[in-house]
Amino acid sequence: MSVSSYLPDDDHQALLVGRAWRDDARGPVLVVVRHGQVFDISERCTCMADLLDRDDAAAFVSGVEGEFLGSAEELFDNSRHASPHTPYLLAPCDVQAIKACGVTFAVSLLERVIEEQASGDPVRASELRSELQALIGGDLSRIVPGSEEAMALKTELQARGAWSQYMEVGIGHDAEVFTKSQPFSAVGFGHRVGLHPASRWNNPEPEIVLAVDARGTAKGATLGNDVNLRDIEGRSALLLGKAKDNNASCAIGPFIRLFDDAFTLDTVRQARVSLHIEGQDDDFELHDSSDMRQISRDPLELVQQTIGAHHQYPDGFMLFLGTMFSPIQDRDGAGQGFTHHIGDSVTIATPSLGALVNDVDRSDRLPPWTFGIRQWQAYMAK
Incomplete structure (x- = not known):
């Protein structure tokens, strides 16, 4: 992928904040990205949680000044090594x-049920996939979790011995x-x-x-x-x-x-x-x-x-x-x-x-x- 693909399509207007490791600072620093350039803003804010707690977080990031660290391309490249070169990107939190x-999607719901009933056996999972799809039928994605329709399906599946703890969180209230x-x-x-x-x-x-x-x-x-x-x-x-x-x-x-x-x-x-x-x-x-x-x-x-x-x-x-x-x-x-x-x-x-x-x-x-x-x-x- 090109470096431009690592940034949002509209990165010229995106408010991007993150963290990077600097050996010369011997630790992590907060950074902002502007037009493909990365700036260390740790003199103004040292903790991502503090930045996010600000009522004016977006406005602050729009105007805050910082020390130039390099281009986003350089930091992306530095980060893609078994032993990263500094400065390199960290998780932004x-x-x-x-x-x-x-289990927030119907497809993943079925796969979790399959995992459970296959007890970790991928070959058995293939067989169960066909069995469960035939048993449940319909489109689970249209069912609102916790609704009357969802609870009716729960009752039916329990009667057929097909209920699962994954069904509980997939279509239940919680x-x-x-x-x-x-x-x-x-x-x-x-x-x-x-x-x-x-x-x-x-x-x-x-x-x-x-x-x-x-x-x-x-x-x-x-x-x-x-x-x-x-x-x-x-x-x-x-x-x-x-x-x-x-x-x-x-x-x-x-x-x-x-x-x-x-x-x-x-x-x-x-x-x-x-x-x-x-x-x-x-x-x-x-x-x-x-x-x-x-x-x-x-x-x-x-x-x-x-x-x-x-x-x-x-x-x-x-x-x-x-x-x-x-x-x-x-x-x-x-x-x-x-x-x-x-x-x-x-x-x-x-x-x-x-x-x-x-x-x-x-x-x-x-x-x-x-x-x-x-x-x-x-x-x-x-």
Whole structure:
């Protein structure tokens, strides 16, 4: 891809904020992007959560001055190395909690049910796919979660012995919202994402991620890869933590685009998120996409189910909105579906947000996560 493809199509008017690592500063800095140029604004604001909490965040980013770091092209290039050159891009969030929503699309709902009933066996999954589609029938995407129609379907499926805990969160009243990973643990553009070494059936999950402030207001959006281990979660939903939260298993970036007149929540609602996977050892290629218009729950409903009187986030949070991408294209043999190979290149893109690019490796072979809250506090104290 050309560097221009990593930025939004209308990057000349996009309010883009992010984070970068500087060796000369011995730590992370906040940056803004203007006309393809990257500026360090840490003299004016040092914490992304603080920036997002500002009532005038968009106006502040529009006018704030900073130290020139280089072109976006240079930072993108610096970030795409096993040992990145400085300055390089980090995930654009810092102290925010990293939350994710599951089963927010009908297609992913069926695949989660299949994972559960196949107990992590991709061959059995192929058989179950046909059985469940014949049993359920109709178009699940037209059913409003929690509606009378949804509850009637629930009763019918329970009577047939086909009900699932994934159906509960897919068409029931309550959304699935879980903790994807920890503050500062997400990797950014160009860095490798990690698969748990025990997993043999896995895939990327291309998603839009909302940046939400401490009051529960969505201030902007970015792209994310909610790496999914289908075999581990499929054995038991109680293994969700092991399936989701591993070293480098969460990628976010390249930048947060703040909402303004040119980029709104309606832009997110209408977005189509594309996915391109390119194998390095078998010439495999996969192209697919997620259409946000097919999401079962509105993004604001997902925000409201995450934060409220029942739960506060004083540092704000990043919220993965879910995906309709459930890869079933055979890769290693008939009926085995898709799974990653080490070295796969994954590109997640949408015109309004640009592109997030990461290669795939094993979590235990990647650099360990060492820069946490205490390291950040020590850096800030200097």
